[in-house]
Amino acid sequence: MPAAPMQPSKPAPLDLASAEKAETFKAFLVAEALAAGFDVARVVAPDAIAEQTVPALNAYIAAGHHASMDWLAQTAERRSDPRVLWPEVQSILMLGMNYGPDCDPLEILRHRDKAAISVYAQNRDYHDLIKGRLKGIAGRFAARTGSDVKVFVDTAPVMEKPLAAKAGIGWQGKHSNLVSREFGSWLFLGSIFTTHKLPADVPATDNCGSCRACLDICPTNAFPAPYQVDARRCISYLTIEHKGPVPHEFRQAMGNRIYGCDDCLAVCPWNKFARQAHEAKLQARDDLKAPALADLLGLDDPAFRTLFSGSPVKRIGRDRFIRNVLIACGNSADAGLIGPCRACLQDDSADIRGAAVWALSRLMDADAFATLRLGATGETDAQVLFEWHLAESQLTGRPQDADGNPQGLN
Ligand code: B12
Ligand code: SF4
Ligand code: SF4
Secondary structure, three states: OOOOOOOOOOOOOOOHHHHHHHHHHHHHHHHHHHHOOOOEEEEEOOOOOHHHHHHHHHHHHHOOOOOOOHHHHHOHHHHHOHHHHOOOOOEEEEEEEEOOOOOOOOHHHHOOOEOEEOHHHOOOOHHHHHHHHHHHHHHHHHHHHOOOEEEEOOOOOOOHHHHHHHHOOOEEOOOOOEEEOOOEOOEEEEEEEEOOOOOOOOOOOOOOOOOOHHHHHOOOOOOOEOOEOOHHHOHHHHHHOOOOOOOHHHHHHHOOEEEOOOHHHHOOHHHHHOOOOOOHHHOOOHHHOOOEHHHHHOOOHHHHHHHOOOOHHHHHHHHHHHHHHHHHHHOOOOHHHHHHHHHHHHOOOHHHHHHHHHHHHHHOOHHHHHHHHHHOOOOOOHHHHHHHHHHHHHHHOOOEOOOOOEOOOO
C-alpha cells in the first residue's frame, strides 16, 4: 500500500518559558559545580560523540590497544554512546578539576635513586574526592529541578575525554588526553548525567597544530599514530594495570617511574598556562614527591597500606608496587640498593622475587651475580627461575634464542 503523503509539519511554537528555565537550571548547575571546587563545567548533548567514538573504540579494541583491560571491550557499547548507558539522559555536564603540579614532573626522572610517582597520585585518590562532590552537586540539582541524575568519574563506562572535548573544556591532544587552554594537561574529568535538557556548549577546536612533543618524548613508543595510545606499551598501564612480570623490553625505559607516567602530559607546551592545584587534597604530599627507592623497598603490607592510605597507589597493592620499585632499582646504577634488593629474593611474591633478580643482575657484576646465584638454590617458581637463567646468560654473554630465552634451557 502506498504511504500516505506526509503533511507539511508546522514548526513547533518556541517555548520561551522552558528555554529560559533550561538556561536558569544550567546556570544553577554550573554555579554549584564551581562552588564545589571544580574549575570548569560545561554541557554536552548525549548524542554528540557516538559518531566518532563507536568506530574509534571498536578500532582500538580490535587493534588490541586495550591490553588486558577487558572491561573496556566488555562495556564498549555503553561506553561509546551515553544514550546506551542511560537511555533517558538528555544532557551531560562535564566537569574538570585542576591538579596542576608545583614543579616540573620531568625533573625527578634525573634522580635515579628516587621514585617518580605520577602527579595525579601524589596525594588523595581523585575518584573518592570527585565522586563525593559530584553527588552533592547532582543532589542539589535534582532537588531544584525534579530531574533524575547520575554521576560518573573514571571507573564508569563513560568516554570522558571525547565528551569533555565536545563540551568545549579542551581538545584531545595527540597523546589522547584532554588539553585545556587554561589548565594545560592537568584536569581530572567527571560527569553528571541528567534527564533535564540543558543548552549545550560549543565544542573545542584542536590546537595541537604541527607539534608532536608528546609523541616524541614517550619512552616506550606507545603511540602507533597521533591520537592513539597502545596501552600495552604505556608505562602508566604497565605500572598500574599490568599484572605479573613487566615485559623485559620495557623495563629499562621505565627508568624510575614506579606509578604512572607523566612524560607526554608534562612536555605539552600548553602547560605554560597551567597553574597549581588550588584543592589542597590534590597538592603533592611532601613525602611522595621524591621518596627514596631504598625506603619504599622496605615496605611490608601494613606499612604500604599506611603510607598510601587514601591514595590511588593503594589500589595496585603492595606486591605490584614493590615489583615496580625493584625495576626502578635495576635502573638506578646505585650499588647501595643491592642489599635491599637481595632481601626481596626471599619475598613470598614470585613477581617480587623475579623483579629482584632482574634488578640485581643490573646492579652487580657477573662474578658477584654468579656467587649470589650459587647461594639461591631454593627457588621453584618457573617464572623466577627463568629470570635467573636469562640474567645469567645476559651477564655471561651466553647465546639466547630468537625469543631472548637462554639456549639449552628446558
Ligand atoms: C583506560 C584508561 C587509561 C588506559 C588507556 C589510555 C588510553 N589513552 O586509552 C591507561 C592505563 C594507559 C591510562 C593512562 C593514563 N590515564 Co587514563 N583513563 C582511562 C579511562 C578509564 C578510559 C579511556 C578510554 O576510553 N580509552 C579508550 C580510547 C579508545 O579512547 P580515547 O583515548 O578517548 O581515544 C580517542 C582517540 O584518541 C581515538 N583513538 C584512540 N585509539 C584509537 C585507535 C584507533 C585504531 C583509532 C582509529 C582511533 C583511536 O578515538 C578515541 C575516541 O575519540 C579514562 C576515564 C574514562 N572513563 O574516560 C581515564 C583517563 C583518560 N585517564 C586519565 C589520566 C590522567 C591518565 C594518565 C595521565 C595517568 C598517569 N599519569 O599515569 C595516563 C595517560 C596515558 C595516555 N597518554 O593516555 C584522565 C585524563 C584526564 C584528561 N585531562 O584527559 C582520565 C579521563 C581519568 C579522569 N577521570 O580524569 N588511562
Ligand atoms: S604516559 Fe608515558 S608511556 Fe604512556 S603514552 Fe604517555 S609518555 Fe608514553
Ligand atoms: S604536546 Fe603538542 S601534540 Fe601533544 S597534546 Fe600538547 S600541543 Fe598537542
